[in-house]
Amino acid sequence: MATFAVSSGTINPLTRTLPLAKNTKPLSLFSLSISLSLKASKTPLRASSMSYDKQLAAAKKAASLAARLCQKVQKALLQADVQSKSDKSPVTVADYGSQAVVSVVLQKELDSASFSLVAEEDSGDLRKEEGKETLQRIMKLVNETLASDETYGNAPLSEEDVLAAIDSGRSEGGPSGQHWVLDPIDGTKGFVRGDQYAIALALLDEGKAVLGVLACPNLPLSSVASHNPQDPQEKVGCLFYAQVGSGTYMQSLDGSTPIKVHVTDLDNPEDASFFESFEAAHSLHDLSSSIAKKLGVKAPPVRIDSQAKYGALSRGDGAIYLRFPHKGYREKIWDHAAGYLVVAEAGGVVSDAAGNTLDFSRGRYLDLHEGIIVTNQKLMPALLKAVKESLNEKSSSL
Numbered sequence: 001m002a003t004f005a006v007s008s009g010t011i012n013p014l015t016r017t018l019p020l021a022k023n024t025k026p027l028s029l030f031s032l033s034i035s036l037s038l039k040a041s042k043t044p045l046r047a048s049s050m051s052y053d054k055q056l057a058a059a060k061k062a063a064s065l066a067a068r069l070c071q072k073v074q075k076a077l078l079q080a081d082v083q084s085k086s087d088k089s090p091v092t093v094a095d096y097g098s099q100a101v102v103s104v105v106l107q108k109e110l111d112s113a114s115f116s117l118v119a120e121e122d123s124g125d126l127r128k129e130e131g132k133e134t135l136q137r138i139m140k141l142v143n144e145t146l147a148s149d150e151t152y153g154n155a156p157l158s159e160e161d162v163l164a165a166i167d168s169g170r171s172e173g174g175p176s177g178q179h180w181v182l183d184p185i186d187g188t189k190g191f192v193r194g195d196q197y198a199i200a201l202a203l204l205d206e207g208k209a210v211l212g213v214l215a216c217p218n219l220p221l222s223s224v225a226s227h228n229p230q231d232p233q234e235k236v237g238c239l240f241y242a243q244v245g246s247g248t249y250m251q252s253l254d255g256s257t258p259i260k261v262h263v264t265d266l267d268n269p270e271d272a273s274f275f276e277s278f279e280a281a282h283s284l285h286d287l288s289s290s291i292a293k294k295l296g297v298k299a300p301p302v303r304i305d306s307q308a309k310y311g312a313l314s315r316g317d318g319a320i321y322l323r324f325p326h327k328g329y330r331e332k333i334w335d336h337a338a339g340y341l342v343v344a345e346a347g348g349v350v351s352d353a354a355g356n357t358l359d360f361s362r363g364r365y366l367d368l369h370e371g372i373i374v375t376n377q378k379l380m381p382a383l384l385k386a387v388k389e390s391l392n393e394k395s396s397s398l
């Protein structure tokens with residue numbers, strides 16, 4: 001299979017040839033390859049106890065276990081060679097299973113009395129007669145996954161427990177109190193293709209994102225830009241996490257020493273590269289091209305699925321992320337909350353096309369002015385200008 005899937009000036013360096021993350025090399029090798037390729041400093045975690053430390057530890061554990069479940073399903077899916085889009089059942093199983101695992105872990109680790117979760121999936125279809133078999137499969141997967149962690153080994157969940165765990169994600173969120181925000185598999189289409197996906201978990205406090213965790217099982221530990229999927233030595237599986245005011249860290253999903261990451265400090269757009277959705281249905285590729293051209297960006301777009309784009313940008317793999325959904329689409333908070341904080345704490349800026357910061361306090365939807373743009377502080381003024389000009393040209397040509 002090709003190392004790079006190149007089509008019409010586009011690079012997708014992360015094809016399905018990526019191996020799934022496994023327990024592999026000693027930690028020192030991870031640290032070496034990461035620090036060489038990312039030029040990121042190895043910084044010890046802050047010793048002082050922050051107010052969200054306990055929630056962060058629970059969120060990392062929850063996302064890592066959910067990633068384990070997803071990896072298992074994706075592996076089976078690819079081996080069985082049934083990744084046609086018409087066969088949605090394995091995806092459904094992984095989406096629900098991941099949501100149940102995260103919900104259970106958070107409630108076990110934290111005070112469940114005040115637990116509020118805004119999550120993508122609900123159990124409606126699983127409670128129907130035709131959902132019975134799927135529910136059985138999910139229950140088995142969830143129990144196997146929880147049992148793989150020694151702390152949860154001996155109390156298997158019933159079908160009703162699994163349904164309740166999934167449905168705990170029905171919170172509406174909002175501007176007051178604390179709410180977890182979960183996308184159990186972001187980038188479902190990438191997941192089915194064997195490409196990128198993420199488990200994205202954030203915590204909102206009084207409407208603001210205060211924690212962001214992104215588990216990206218297929219993302220290389222080294223930069224996407226230098227990634228060679230045909231190199232069997234190259235490791236994949238990243239866990240990004242950010243706590244408000246404390247920066248962004250990345251470690252291997254297998255548990256290497258965390259390193260602090262930063263967005264690129266590029267100030268010349270000619271040297272920048274930009275990310276966008278792999279799926280043209282999710283973002284207007286033509287509009288991104290026009291913006292990039294105005295800015296003077298020379299490199300072709302890097303198209304990858306899911307909030308792995310935010311993770312990759314937070315460590316400087318690329319400088320810009322452009323997302324312009326088709327008219328009428330309403331963004332959801334779980335598609336951006338975790339990625340937003342991961343980038344913001346790494347020194348980046350995330351805004352809508354008018355330069356407004358994202359507002360996660362309005363419930364399940366993220367209402368904004370046309371599109372989401374992400375870059376570093378130096379490039380943002382020029383990017384906003386290019387976006388404005390391109391949008392004006394687009395509307396005057398209609």
Ligand SMILES: Nc1ncnc2c1ncn2[C@@H]1O[C@H](COP(=O)(O)O)[C@@H](OP(=O)(O)O)[C@H]1O
Pocket residue numbers: 120183185186187188189190276277278279281282283304305306307325326329332335
């Ligand atoms: N028509 C559309 N326009 C924009 N985003 C869409 C869309 N249809 C689905 N999406 C969202 O795009 C997300 C994936 O983003 P990306 O293109 O960056 O991989 C999906 O998340 P899920 O896969 O969790 O459903 C979904 O929420």
Ligand SMILES: [Mg+2]
Pocket residue numbers: 183185186187334335
């Ligand atoms: Mg999503």
Ligand SMILES: [Mg+2]
Pocket residue numbers: 120183184185186187188
């Ligand atoms: Mg999803």
Ligand SMILES: [Mg+2]
Pocket residue numbers: 120188
């Ligand atoms: Mg979805």
